[in-house]
Amino acid sequence: MSAVLNCRICAGPLREFCDFGSQPLSSAFPESGRIGDEFFFRLAVGVCESCTMVQLVDEVPRHLMFHEDYPYLSSGSAVMRAHFERTARHFLETRLTGKDPFIVELGCNDGVMLRTVAQAGVRHLGFEPCLRVAEVASGNGLRVRAEFFDAGSAADVLAEHGPAQVIYAANTMCHIPYLESVFKGIGTLLAPDGVLVFEDPYLADIIDRAAFDQIYDEHFYYFTATSVQAMARHFGFELVDVERLPVHGGEVRYTIARPGVHRPSPRVATLLAEEESRALTGMASLEGFITRVDRARDELVSLLERLRAEGRTVAGYGATAKSATVTNYCGIGPDLVGFIADSTPAKQGRLTPGSHIPVRSPESFAEAYPDYALLFAWNHAEEIIAKEEAFRRGGGRWILYVPDVHLV
Numbered sequence: 523m524s525a526v527l528n529c530r531i532c533a534g535p536l537r538e539f540c541d542f543g544s545q546p547l548s549s550a551f552p553e554s555g556r557i558g559d560e561f562f563f564r565l566a567v568g569v570c571e572s573c574t575m576v577q578l579v580d581e582v583p584r585h586l587m588f589h590e591d592y593p594y595l596s597s598g599s600a601v602m603r604a605h606f607e608r609t610a611r612h613f614l615e616t617r618l619t620g621k622d623p624f625i626v627e628l629g630c631n632d633g634v635m636l637r638t639v640a641q642a643g644v645r646h647l648g649f650e651p652c653l654r655v656a657e658v659a660s661g662n663g664l665r666v667r668a669e670f671f672d673a674g675s676a677a678d679v680l681a682e683h684g685p686a687q688v689i690y691a692a693n694t695m696c697h698i699p700y701l702e703s704v705f706k707g708i709g710t711l712l713a714p715d716g717v718l719v720f721e722d723p724y725l726a727d728i729i730d731r732a733a734f735d736q737i738y739d740e741h742f743y744y745f746t747a748t749s750v751q752a753m754a755r756h757f758g759f760e761l762v763d764v765e766r767l768p769v770h771g772g773e774v775r776y777t778i779a780r781p782g783v784h785r786p787s788p789r790v791a792t793l794l795a796e797e798e799s800r801a802l803t804g805m806a807s808l809e810g811f812i813t814r815v816d817r818a819r820d821e822l823v824s825l826l827e828r829l830r831a832e833g834r835t836v837a838g839y840g841a842t843a844k845s846a847t848v849t850n851y852c853g854i855g856p857d858l859v860g861f862i863a864d865s866t867p868a869k870q871g872r873l874t875p876g877s878h879i880p881v882r883s884p885e886s887f888a889e890a891y892p893d894y895a896l897l898f899a900w901n902h903a904e905e906i907i908a909k910e911e912a913f914r915r916g917g918g919r920w921i922l923y924v925p926d927v928h929l930v
């Protein structure tokens with residue numbers, strides 16, 4: 523008998539539609555002597571039949587994912603540095619213009635966005651529960667609390683700093699299963715006319731690109747305008763704007779306010795209508811996604827096996843959290859991909875989660891180019907392909923698997 527599943531937002535019935543099997547923590551890179559200690563869980567996804575929220579079926583405890591050894595640093599990409607600088611300037615010009623404004627960021631990571639705010643002399647506070655990452659931000663002169671944001675911490679911040687005109691979260695809201703506590707905190711901390719702005723991977727882009735590697739432990743929710751509107755209402759707020767963003771393979775930036783305070787942009791109704799007309803979270807859409815994912819898996823594995831049989835060398839590029847799902851779901855280990863190059867110091871010298879492919883520096887990639895490079899960091903394709911131009915000039919080819927398996 524299958525368990526009764528309930529939506530983490532509205533408690534409505536959750537229908538499971540895909541199962542990627544047993545998967546490791548996507549950011550836990552073991553040392554070679556420690557591969558027996560890894561944590562695994564069942565990576566399955568469901569859709570709420572009531573509010574349409576797409577979400578993981580099993581929740582990984584937050585302290586297993588976000589702790590002092592969390593390796594991800596947001597400033598590793600020049601494109602993302604520029605994106606967050608633009609975002610900060612936008613807030614400074616539009617929302618942080620009153621007397622002594624205050625902005626709070628959830629998941630500020632190494633301070634990639636807040637540093638521009640701080641340089642402008644505007645009051646700010648970042649929440650970053652991963653201690654080493656938070657220390658990078660505070661080392662850059664930012665005001666950071668090394669803790670999880672939730673209802674309790676919001677009350678402390680209100681008492682110490684007063685209300686926030688902007689609460690911002692990039693690639694963080696979708697990481698938080700306990701959003702009821704986060705929204706309670708936002709209700710406490712947000713100024714009466716303040717806004718919550720958050721941006722996360724957009725389910726329509728995930729489906730259209732068959733980007734199944736966006737599904738992993740940390741990505742608990744897969745938002746749409748429809749599900750975010752329902753969620754905002756459920757927690758006593760209103761969705762007032764949406765903006766599609768090209769970063770990280772396609773995201774949407776949602777703006778949420780207290781009800782009746784800001785007039786909703788016509789863009790909200792447009793995106794809601796688009797989602798409805800294509801039945802984005804209907805079974806045909808979700809099952810079509812699974813069919814294309816399985817095809818991509820079969821084609822990728824066949825290609826890698828053929829290259830191995832022909833004696834070609836293949837390395838990976840970008841030991842992303844996303845790559846945990848690809849390597850573990852497709853059964854790709856060091857026999858098919860010799861190593862993965864990655865610029866993150868805390869990943870180098872370690873093994874990829876579950877699939878145990880060695881991670882090395884980008885310099886070791888350049889020292890002896892492989893014949894092929896599997897681009898796991900496909901969301902940074904333009905930046906990486908330009909940076910590693912010499913690889914292609916020397917005859918190397920990139921393998922991509924989004925939106926389908928192809929060579930460039």
Ligand code: SAM
Nearest residue numbers: 588596628629631649651652670671692693694
């Ligand atoms: N905002 C950065 C960006 O877009 O590159 C970092 C995104 S990173 C994928 C997600 C971050 O959210 C992590 O640094 C993690 O520690 C943080 N995080 C997770 N749960 C959180 C919570 N409850 N409150 C604040 N930050 C949280």
Ligand code: TMP
Nearest residue numbers: 598599840841842863864865866899902
């Ligand atoms: P992300 O897709 O979650 O942002 O992760 C990107 C990973 O790729 C991260 O581990 C850093 C790595 N990376 C490089 O090695 N070189 C690069 O030029 C970029 C942009 C990322």
Ligand code: ZN
Nearest residue numbers: 529532570573
């Ligand atoms: Zn629901």
